[in-house]
Amino acid sequence: MNGYKGRLTFAKGTYVEFVVAPNQEVDFGDILVVEGHNGERFYIRTYDFSVKSRWSGINNVGYLMNKLDDQGQVVNQEELDFYLGGNHTVKIAKAEQLCYSDAAGSLWNPKTCPDFFSEIRALTADDTALLSELKGDIEFGFLKSGRGVLDLPVGIYGTKAIPEHIGIFGTTGSGKSNLVKVLASSILGSAQYGLLIFDVHDEYYRDLAQHPMASQNLKVFSVKPNSEHENKLNIAYADVDPEDVTACATFTEPQLDALYKLSSVWQEQWLPYMLRYEIPDIADELAGATGQKFQSRTLSKIKSICWNLQQELGLAEESCVAEILDSLRQGKVALIQLKNVSPVGEQALSTLLSKKLLQRCADNKRSAEDKSVMIVIEEAHRFLGKKEYTSNNVFARLVSEARKFNLGLCVVDQQPRLLADKVLSQLNTLFILGLASKSDRTKLETMCRKDILQQRNEIKNLDCGEMIVATNYMRFAAPVRVHKLEDYLVTRFDAKLSGSQLVALAPSVIA
Structure with missing residues (x-):
């Protein structure tokens, strides 16, 4: 037998x-x-x-x-x-x-x-x-069975998984970055979905540039481009509104009041006016327009944050936001390089682009040909932690509203217990890699849509690159061995180049 x-x-x-x-x-x-x-x-x-x-x-x-x-x-x-x-x-x-x-x-x-x-x-x-249910158009690995790995590809269907949000959880060294790269590579090859990635540590550009379809489907934007193949990330003053500023720092009630009053009085010119004029002149202008007198310290805090943003993002009159949004809705991968940007600028830029994308997707005039889009957020507890979620920021709105507009979040974090429970409950697809903390594993067991209690021993002993995938439309949580990006590019897309050749090719394949 x-x-x-x-x-x-x-x-x-x-x-x-x-x-x-x-x-x-x-x-x-x-x-x-x-x-x-x-x-x-x-x-x-x-x-x-x-x-x-x-x-x-x-x-x-x-x-x-x-x-x-x-x-x-x-x-x-x-x-x-x-x-x-x-x-x-x-x-x-x-x-x-x-x-x-x-x-x-x-x-x-x-x-x-x-x-x-x-x-x-x-x-x-x-x-x-059984095997047909495990296949999808976004492939990421092979099915595991015990200590063995079967030659049976496993993937998710983007039309089902992306709008219902994805969670990727694992400790340092468990393979989260490789998984995101494999997902991005699969999307690059199909051009059926848009993907927005904020590359904070400059770890995605070099690898995704090796993809055979990078010249057609990968768009790279950088605040300070290092080559002609990177697009200049231009953010206009008019693109920035108070919500983007509040993502950068903690403000008191009077400071928030002043910030929104500035935007209301000067409309799209509020930020350049804030940077151009002196604090006493701004206070007098606000007092004349609103009848409310703000202290110099209150306005100085706002001006300081705005000045930092201007330095970090190089704000100007031109904007590439529309170009980024168009490329995403056309099924391309947009990679935002943030290696020269501080956490202040990173949070502001992440908030700004995510908010613009949500507004674009919610627009009733959007084309029927627009693709589903996913936003990758790393260290997601900074945006969707218990305290941050209650502030009703753009990411909190994305979790609760975006699925109606074919827009989804991919939440990446090392400690899922730090995320708000309402966020975890909205993630209908979970990629669970190795988690050292019992409290993290328990949190996911509680929030997962599939029963994974009997897989405790398996999850606890996952090696690097191994994970449990639980999604709504699969009948059980499947164990998977994630592809290594280099192997996946060679076998799936027939990129028959050595590692050194791929690296050498990287700068020339991006349009």
Whole structure:
């Protein structure tokens, strides 16, 4: 029997036990098949083991212990082999039923349980009902089964997953950046979705530039371009409004009041006027227009933040925001390089572009050909933490409103427990990589749409590049080995170049 693993000995509800066949290896997280009658197939996943023997009773164990010396060593190995000889010991695997397929090949949630002593076998290419559900148009890895990796691609469908938001969680070194690069590469190859990435640490440009489709589908914008292949990131004064400024620092109530009054009085010219005129003149102008006198310290704080933004982003009269938004809605990847920008400028720019994109997607006049767009936010707790979420910033609005406009967030973080519960509850697709903290794992177990309680041991022992994928339209949380970006580019897109050749090519492939 091909892939034979054992025989079922007990089943109750979705719980299954089976005896592992002699000389067969079954591991934590193995996905196996129980052969039913009339072509039915039950798909199960192992999560625990026990060993039973006719010597397992306490009296029998005591008898065997008498065969050892005072140091616990065997006195007569031949005699001990006589008592332990024969097939008296069995390994019992405990598993949960994931789903089952009927004779017609339709996949269903668990509705019944398999019969006693049914055959247990490994997954094969014939299990098309299960495997077809795991495929998607945004590929990121191969299906894992225990310690093995099957040659079965796993992906998500962007039309379903992107508008319903994605969460990527893992500790440092677990493979988050590689996963984002693989997702971006898959999107680059299809041109079916837009992707906005804020490259804070300059780690995406060099790798994504290796993609064979980078010249057509990758747009790079930088505050200080280093080559002719990078576009100048031009932000106009008129693009900046008070919400972008408040993302940079904490303001008191009087300061917030003054900030919004400035915008109301001077409209699109409020920022250049704020930078151009002296504080006493600004205070007098506001007092004349609103009848409200603001202190110099209040206005000085606002002017200081505005000056920092002007220095960081090089604000001018021209703007490339419309170009960025157009490229995203055309199904391109827009990479915003922020390597020379401080956290103040990064937060302001992230807020500004995300807000403009939300407004564009919510516009009733948008084209029917516009693609779904996803925004990647790293260290997301800075924007969507418990305190930040209550401020109703643009990212909080994106989480609750954006799905209606084919716009989604990809939230990347090392510590999901720091995010607001309302944010986690809105993430319908989770990529769970290695998490060292038990509180982080517990938080995701609570918020995940799929039951992953039985995968605790598996999640706790994930290696770098391994993850659990849980999404709404899959019937169970799937273990996946994420592609290495270099291997994925070669095998998926046939980029038959060495690593050194790809790096050398990088500056020349970006339009």
